[in-house]
Amino acid sequence: MPQPDYVLQCHQLGKQFAEFTAVHPLDLNIRTGEFFSILGPSGCGKTTLLRMLAGFESPTHGRITLNSHDVTDTPPNKRPLNMVFQHLALFPNMSVADNIAFGLKQRGEQAGHIKRKVQDILQRVDLKGSETKQTHQLSGGQKQRVALARSLVLEPKVLLLDEPLGALDLKLREQMKIELKHLQKSFGTTFIYITHDQSEALMMSDRIAVMNAGHFEQMGTPSELYMRPSTPFVAEFVGENNRIISQVADITPSTLTVVTQQNTTLSLPRSCCQTPLTTGQTIQLYLRPEALSMSDDSKKGDPLSGQLKELLFDGATSGAIVSTVLGELRLSITPSQLNELQSKQGIASANSTTVNLRWDPNQAIGLGIAK
Structure with a gap:
């Protein structure tokens, strides 16, 4: 079986700031041409890790x-490699073409070659x-695309992106997610x-590492993380549960x-929990x-009824x-279904509206908690 083609590898990479450990020693292998995301809450260490990869922070432990x-x-x-920041750092006194050409000029490339490369990437x-x-x-x-073009025109082996969509409004963010994925596949850049x-x-990545408190909780494809989280943190952070x-x-x-x-x-498939279990042990089901679905005789699953609390x-995605x-x-x-429930609420208060549900035990995720 052929070995994976890794463009970037980290071995026991870590960062300590005085008494605070920002990134605990970790291993990371990223494949050539991969869209790899590091996902986590603010303060989890993901930006510190990215800055070590870029060379802006010196690691306390490990190698890159x-x-x-x-x-x-x-x-x-x-x-x-190159880096795209959230605030883009475009030069306001330069044209689009000059912004894109800046790095090429710094490398001393010839004017004719620069012009051809800039025109080509503007098209792309x-x-x-x-x-x-x-x-x-x-x-x-458009500013986002200029920032990406300025980095991609240098043909880096790896492009690092630090929350580049964070400053955009919701609709533009949704649009740029599709564009980013398309550009990454088009250029073949990691x-x-x-x-x-x-x-x-979840939308853009080939693989994701979920980070929490300076370490990786789980790494896998978007569907693996969503369908089979391996820790309570991942189960609660990735999607609704x-x-x-x-x-x-x-x-x-x-x-x-x-x-x-x-x-x-409740009776569940044993396969819903992949970890060893013992009788009497506390388990979190997700x-x-x-x-869960509104009850329908044609649907499979266990029946469940309850009182409607909120629409x-x-x-x-209601x-x-x-x-x-x-x-x-x-x-x-x-x-x-929302309209139907709203009609019922018009007759009775939400707390007195009974609804019938079905739920699928095969979709339950069980995570054991140590006794």
């Missing part, structure tokens, strides 16, 4: 290799005809993307029986809102909160 060359002590301007990032504009004449999305926004990471705290009552090779805090007994309108024997659960509903 790029294309199999040790660059741990190599200055930033000597590393075959859909900025043809904007070369003479000043940056203040551009929209937020992207290492830092974000606290799970939707950005209903948490049901229970105690293990019985274990067989195929079935797991638990009793919830509300004293309800159930995605889409694993959450958000277009196609939801409801229902008080049940498993606690308050959030479920996804369609716009037509």
